Amino acid sequence: MPREVRERQMLDAAVAGFARHGYQAASMDDIAEEAGVSKPLVYLYLKSKEDLFTACIRRERAALVEAVRGGTGADRADGDGPRAGGVPGSGGSGAEQQLWRGLCAFFAHTAARPEGWSVLHRAHTQGEPFAREVAGLRAEITELVTLLLGRAAVDAGCDEEFAEREVSGLAHAMVGAAESLAVWANSRTDAVPSPKETAATLMNFCWTGLGQMIKGARWSPHR
Amino acid sequence: MPREVRERQMLDAAVAGFARHGYQAASMDDIAEEAGVSKPLVYLYLKSKEDLFTACIRRERAALVEAVRGGTGADRADGDGPRAGGVPGSGGSGAEQQLWRGLCAFFAHTAARPEGWSVLHRAHTQGEPFAREVAGLRAEITELVTLLLGRAAVDAGCDEEFAEREVSGLAHAMVGAAESLAVWANSRTDAVPSPKETAATLMNFCWTGLGQMIKGARWSPHR
Numbered sequence: 001m002p003r004e005v006r007e008r009q010m011l012d013a014a015v016a017g018f019a020r021h022g023y024q025a026a027s028m029d030d031i032a033e034e035a036g037v038s039k040p041l042v043y044l045y046l047k048s049k050e051d052l053f054t055a056c057i058r059r060e061r062a063a064l065v066e067a068v069r070g071g072t073g074a075d076r077a078d079g080d081g082p083r084a085g086g087v088p089g090s091g092g093s094g095a096e097q098q099l100w101r102g103l104c105a106f107f108a109h110t111a112a113r114p115e116g117w118s119v120l121h122r123a124h125t126q127g128e129p130f131a132r133e134v135a136g137l138r139a140e141i142t143e144l145v146t147l148l149l150g151r152a153a154v155d156a157g158c159d160e161e162f163a164e165r166e167v168s169g170l171a172h173a174m175v176g177a178a179e180s181l182a183v184w185a186n187s188r189t190d191a192v193p194s195p196k197e198t199a200a201t202l203m204n205f206c207w208t209g210l211g212q213m214i215k216g217a218r219w220s221p222h223r
Numbered sequence: 224m225p226r227e228v229r230e231r232q233m234l235d236a237a238v239a240g241f242a243r244h245g246y247q248a249a250s251m252d253d254i255a256e257e258a259g260v261s262k263p264l265v266y267l268y269l270k271s272k273e274d275l276f277t278a279c280i281r282r283e284r285a286a287l288v289e290a291v292r293g294g295t296g297a298d299r300a301d302g303d304g305p306r307a308g309g310v311p312g313s314g315g316s317g318a319e320q321q322l323w324r325g326l327c328a329f330f331a332h333t334a335a336r337p338e339g340w341s342v343l344h345r346a347h348t349q350g351e352p353f354a355r356e357v358a359g360l361r362a363e364i365t366e367l368v369t370l371l372l373g374r375a376a377v378d379a380g381c382d383e384e385f386a387e388r389e390v391s392g393l394a395h396a397m398v399g400a401a402e403s404l405a406v407w408a409n410s411r412t413d414a415v416p417s418p419k420e421t422a423a424t425l426m427n428f429c430w431t432g433l434g435q436m437i438k439g440a441r442w443s444p445h446r
Binding site: 024124125126127128131165166168169170172173174175176177178179180181183184185193198201202205206 | 247347348349350351354389391392393395396397398399400401402403404406407408414416421424425428429
């Protein structure tokens with residue numbers, strides 16, 4: 001069996017084990033058994049439990065980023081993709097659509113890979129260097145959301161100054177909200193929302209608000 | 224010097240030390256020196272570094288919850304406080320105003336006690352049992368936000384079914400967004416937003432959206 005197939009099986013088993021039992025309690029014996037290999041082989045390939053956990057985080061991080069970037073079309077786009085003017089036959093600017101598709105991809109991915117998401121979401125509770133990996137993931141996603149929110153605001157006719165001033169905070173708010181919602185959606189046992197429903201909840205909650213802000217409307221305690 | 228004063232000094236010094244250096248790197252010698260007491264006295268009062276860190280988390284958790292609940296008036300209210308009908312001279316229902324004041328209190332508290340917030344926000348990266356304390360804090364705040372969002376939705380004439388179905392997800396989104404924004408606001412070195420500005424960012428972003436949702440408006444990818 002080729003090394004990469006074997007490694008993938010080990011990582012699959014490790015993600016499942018870490019998601020189920022947590023980093024500390026997961027057993028290398030169980031992971032090896034689940035992967036159908038001997039424990040020495042796991043150590044030969046992945047060196048230590050710490051290295052194995054790091055490899056799991058890195059794989060799940062890369063898969064999540066790829067899913068979200070794929071959803072937004074950010075890889076294709078990169079300046080040339082669908083932008084102002086919007087996607088034919090759909091409402092909103094290109095960036096707004098990209099954000100919507102990115103959110104759908106995010107919630108679809110976290111719903112389809114609950115164990116991977118659980119490992120990512122709980123990895124920071126295991127201290128450094130795992131927390132640093134996850135902080136890097138959050139920074140990467142926040143940068144993408146900042147870019148899309150900024151473009152969407154400018155596409156919607158918002159002045160550059162607003163985009164400069166407000167967009168960074170809004171992007172942090174949106175990423176925190178999305179993370180929290182993905183945990184909530186995966187924890188539900190009845191009336192489990194579909195990924196699109198969860199994405200729509202966030203768009204309803206936030207985007208409509210952003211749309212109003214761009215138009216100059218502001219929430220006020222005295223209105 | 225009375226015991227509680229001494230303990231408070233130790234906790235002040237410990238929060239500062241843990242915020243500056245992290246749990247692992249913070250030194251008990253430095254904490255004792257900063258508190259102006261001997262290291263044996265710290266161990267006598269707080270038993271171990273783990274117990275000292277736990278005491279810091281619990282104190283900061285209680286202070287944050289008290290600030291937020293105080294802001295919302297939840298302690299006074301408890302069924303009898305300002306509710307439907309709203310605060311005289313201000314817009315929105317009582318619950319909407321409570322949420323606004325709660326957010327202002329949250330961002331004012333995290334801005335005024337950046338070291339306490341840093342300890343709370345980073346405590347989960349130190350593993351159990353610290354992560355459990357912080358999860359308890361998040362659950363407590365989410366419960367309060369769920370209650371206020373639900374009341375606000377009903378006050379705004381929204382049917383109970385909407386409140387049941389949507390409010391839990393929205394509350395999780397809002398808490399995640401607030402947490403993320405507080406970290407962002409405290410990390411800024413220039414153009415630092417005031418607590419009210421940060422709270423308004425979140426209300427603008429989310430509340431306006433919620434207001435539209437209650438009226439039946441939905442974001443749609445095809446509009």
